[in-house]
Amino acid sequence: MSYDGFYSDLSARGTTNQILNEAKDIQIQLELIQDNVQDLAVQVNQDASSVAASVPIVTNASDAAVAAAFQAQNSATVASGAAASVQHILPPSATDPTTRVDGSPLQVGDTYFNTTMNVDKTWTLSGWVTGGSGPITVVDGGAY
Helix, strand or coil: CCCCCHHHHHHHHHCHHHHHHHHHHHHHHHHHHHHHHHHHHHHHHHHHHHCHHHHHHHHHHHHHHHHHHHHHHHHHHHHHHHHHHHCCECCCECCCCCECCCCCECCCCCEEEECCCCEEEEEECCEEEECCCCCCECCCCCEC
């Protein structure tokens, strides 16, 4: 292992919890936006039924509101996926972790930096192994 980037790697792992918390905050905000947009879509649909002369205009607005609600749902799903993809990088530790930061069970591919041995370790079906099997690939196409 090259130690040239060791401290920057350690710093990046230290921000994992920050990234996870920010992703969760974004997901919560997107869910609130989705709820508001869905409420607006319902209101627009109710108004459309009571104002027959404006049906084409209201229908377009309703379609736009439904599309916005769909987009908000997709954004919430992406935020949730981002939070999950970051969760497999555990914080540095002197001993092998037995659970994830949130208390959930370890999953194949979870990784952390062992500060006693100065090595990266990856969780497999057989337990912790040194080095892992290559770069950790994020669903969005990035690699660490």
